[in-house]
Amino acid sequence: NAGVTQTPKFQVLKTGQSMTLQCAQDMNHNSMYWYRQDPGMGLRLIYYSASEGTTDKGEVPNGYNVSRLNKREFSLRLESAAPSQTSVYFCASSDDPGTGFTDTQYFGPGTRLTVL
Amino acid sequence: GNSVTQMEGPVTLSEEAFLTINCTYTATGYPSLFWYVQYPGEGLQLLLKATKADDKGSNKGFEATYRKETTSFHLEKGSVQVSDSAVYFCAALYNFNKFYFGSGTKLNVKP
Numbered sequence: 001n002a003g004v005t006q007t008p009k010f011q012v013l014k015t016g017q018s019m020t021l022q023c024a025q026d027m028n029h030n031s032m033y034w035y036r037q038d039p040g041m042g043l044r045l046i047y048y049s050a051s052e053g054t055t056d057k058g059e060v061p062n063g064y065n066v067s068r069l070n071k072r073e074f075s076l077r078l079e080s081a082a083p084s085q086t087s088v089y090f091c092a093s094s095d096d097p098g099t100g101f102t103d104t105q106y107f108g109p110g111t112r113l114t115v116l
Numbered sequence: 117g118n119s120v121t122q123m124e125g126p127v128t129l130s131e132e133a134f135l136t137i138n139c140t141y142t143a144t145g146y147p148s149l150f151w152y153v154q155y156p157g158e159g160l161q162l163l164l165k166a167t168k169a170d171d172k173g174s175n176k177g178f179e180a181t182y183r184k185e186t187t188s189f190h191l192e193k194g195s196v197q198v199s200d201s202a203v204y205f206c207a208a209l210y211n212f213n214k215f216y217f218g219s220g221t222k223l224n225v226k227p
Contacts, residue, residue, distance in 0.1 A: 042217040107159030
């Protein structure tokens with residue numbers, strides 16, 4: 001049971017390049033999330049997916065797209081990277097009992113992205 | 117909007133000292149409250165949680181009590197260890213799977 005895995009761990013991009021961050025969980029969780037972590041700002045929600053086939057915007061969605069490929073996988077895509085997207089990106093998952101209130105989130109180890 | 121505010125760090129303590137990290141939340145509704153811990157190079161891990169007023173969450177010697185009257189969820193530990201050095205995040209869950217995280221407090225414990 002690996003929990004939540006993310007690839008890659010580190011990435012350096014040039015402005016305008018595109019890339020996809022991968023996330024997978026093996027806990028059969030319904031909900032998955034993408035956050036970014038910036039110094040002094042805590043974690044901010046980019047997008048989340050309450051179930052397979054659905055995605056919703058979080059607090060800071062601009063410049064990103066997501067795909068909930070199946071129940072296990074939730075990817076985050078940067079179509080045209082900008083220096084402002086330099087950050088640490090965390091994927092998380094949780095088991096939503098269907099009431100709209102979820103419980104504990106389980107986090108991956110993060111992807112450190114630098115955009116030059 | 118909803119938000120979580122926690123004390124800025126870093127907090128530097130000697131081993132066996134008493135720890136308090138303050139956290140307050142906005143009082144719209146009745147969120148569930150959490151403390152997460154992040155060790156260097158790792159993702160966040162749940163430390164403890166409380167889902168309603170006056171609940172006390174506890175784990176690994178850490179405690180926090182949900183105080184509705186002061187909208188607070190302060191983290192405490194009676195005797196910290198060097199291994200407790202990490203970044204601690206307070207978080208609130210209001211509804212629909214949306215967590216709000218504080219900015220994090222870095223704790224350094226010296227031998």
